[in-house]
Amino acid sequence: xxxxxxxxxxxxxxxxxxxxxxxxxxxxxxxxxxxxxxxxxxxxxxxxxxxxxxxxxxxxxxxxxxxxxxxxxxxxxxxxxxxxxxxxxxxxxxxxxxxxxxxxxxxxxxxxxxxxxxxxxxxxxxxxxxxxx
Amino acid sequence: xxxxxxxxxxxxxxxxxxxxxxxxxxxxxxxxxxxxxxxxxxxxxxxxxxxxxxxxxxxxxxxxxxxxxxxxxxxxxxxxxxxxxxxxxxxxxxxxxxxxxxxxxxxxxxxxxxxxxxxxxxxxxxxxxxxxx
DNA sequence: CTCTTTGCAAAGAGTTTGCAGGGTG
DNA sequence: CACCCTGCAAACTCTTTGCAAAGAG
Numbered sequence: 001x002x003x004x005x006x007x008x009x010x011x012x013x014x015x016x017x018x019x020x021x022x023x024x025x026x027x028x029x030x031x032x033x034x035x036x037x038x039x040x041x042x043x044x045x046x047x048x049x050x051x052x053x054x055x056x057x058x059x060x061x062x063x064x065x066x067x068x069x070x071x072x073x074x075x076x077x078x079x080x081x082x083x084x085x086x087x088x089x090x091x092x093x094x095x096x097x098x099x100x101x102x103x104x105x106x107x108x109x110x111x112x113x114x115x116x117x118x119x120x121x122x123x124x125x126x127x128x129x130x131x132x133x
Numbered sequence: 134x135x136x137x138x139x140x141x142x143x144x145x146x147x148x149x150x151x152x153x154x155x156x157x158x159x160x161x162x163x164x165x166x167x168x169x170x171x172x173x174x175x176x177x178x179x180x181x182x183x184x185x186x187x188x189x190x191x192x193x194x195x196x197x198x199x200x201x202x203x204x205x206x207x208x209x210x211x212x213x214x215x216x217x218x219x220x221x222x223x224x225x226x227x228x229x230x231x232x233x234x235x236x237x238x239x240x241x242x243x244x245x246x247x248x249x250x251x252x253x254x255x256x257x258x259x260x261x262x263x264x265x266x
Numbered sequence: 267c268t269c270t271t272t273g274c275a276a277a278g279a280g281t282t283t284g285c286a287g288g289g290t291g
Numbered sequence: 292c293a294c295c296c297t298g299c300a301a302a303c304t305c306t307t308t309g310c311a312a313a314g315a316g
Contacts, residue, residue, distance in 0.1 A: 004270080006270050006314080006316070007315060008270080008271060010271080027306080028305085040273075042272070044273070044274075044306090044307080044308085045271080047305090047307070048271085051307090064197040068304090069305085081238065081242055084247075090242060093241060097230060108225060109223060111256065111258060112255045115253070115255070116252065117254065118250070118251045120231070120249045121246065122244055122247035123244065123245045124242075124243070125244060136295080137295080138296095139291070141296060160280085161280085173297085175298045177283085178296080181282085181297085200279065200280065268316090269315090272313070273312090275309095276307105276308085276310105279304100280303105280306105281302105282302080282304095283300100283302070284301085286299100287296105287297085288295105288298100290293105290295075291295100
């Protein structure tokens with residue numbers, strides 16, 4: 001059964017912080033960003049609320065980089081690029097080619113697709129320059 | 134500088150075990166599968182060798198499910214389906230539509246793509262039947 | 267009041283690492 | 292005989308959880 005959510009300033013602040021940023025932060029990055037503004041904030045609360053927000057579909061895990069989960073408040077289907085050197089995660093604007101394939105996936109596998117994750121891997125512009133000089 | 138690899142029966146066994154299976158096992162699953170056959174095997178060795186094999190490109194991380202990394206010895210680009218209920222990971226045979234887009238990704242972002250990960254998410258056939266009855 | 271949310275600290279889970287001994291070329 | 296590989300256990304990192312107090316409706 002469903003839990004009735006109450007108003008939570010912390011949760012709202014976490015969602016706002018995530019929405020206002022495009023670098024797909026980790027829980028710790030969000031914590032560090034909010035801490036100055038909300039000194040009583042604790043890291044456990046960030047984890048807890050990210051999990052709640054993800055359940056509610058307001059937030060999405062876009063990648064797992066160097067052992068840490070990366071979050072995104074942009075929930076429309078879009079791709080990402082993950083730099084294998086610096087770990088940076090950036091948006092890639094490609095037309096959504098995968099959602100139209102859900103029916104085909106279902107036909108092939110019997111599985112019911114509801115979402116997908118697409119991430120490219122390699123070197124970002126900076127790291128490529130630095131490492132290829 | 135490069136390390137000169139020596140022959141290692143354990144590493145070979147791990148790669149063989151992974152190659153002979155299509156369920157994208159975790160390190161622990163591989164360990165459990167090999168243990169009867171190689172009783173002196175230790176879990177640390179499985180982790181160490183999976184990491185070496187990944188460096189060499191013989192093995193790939195295809196997904197991170199329920200906090201565990203899933204490995205695959207099939208290294209050609211292909212998609213996966215991850216069941217959000219049972220955590221099963223299965224291959225999806227779709228034409229590779231992403232590799233041809235590397236140039237476009239580079240143009241858009243400046244990043245040099247070398248690989249990609251595509252995974253669909255939802256309920257597998259069994260879980261869907263069980264949960265939708 | 268009742269039930270959710272939070273801080274804090276401890277617990278958990280998965281993975282990595284140091285070390286001493288064994289194996290390979 | 293130099294250097295890689297391994298078992299074992301401890302260490303590490305990220306994330307989750309229990310509890311008592313604070314906050315929302």
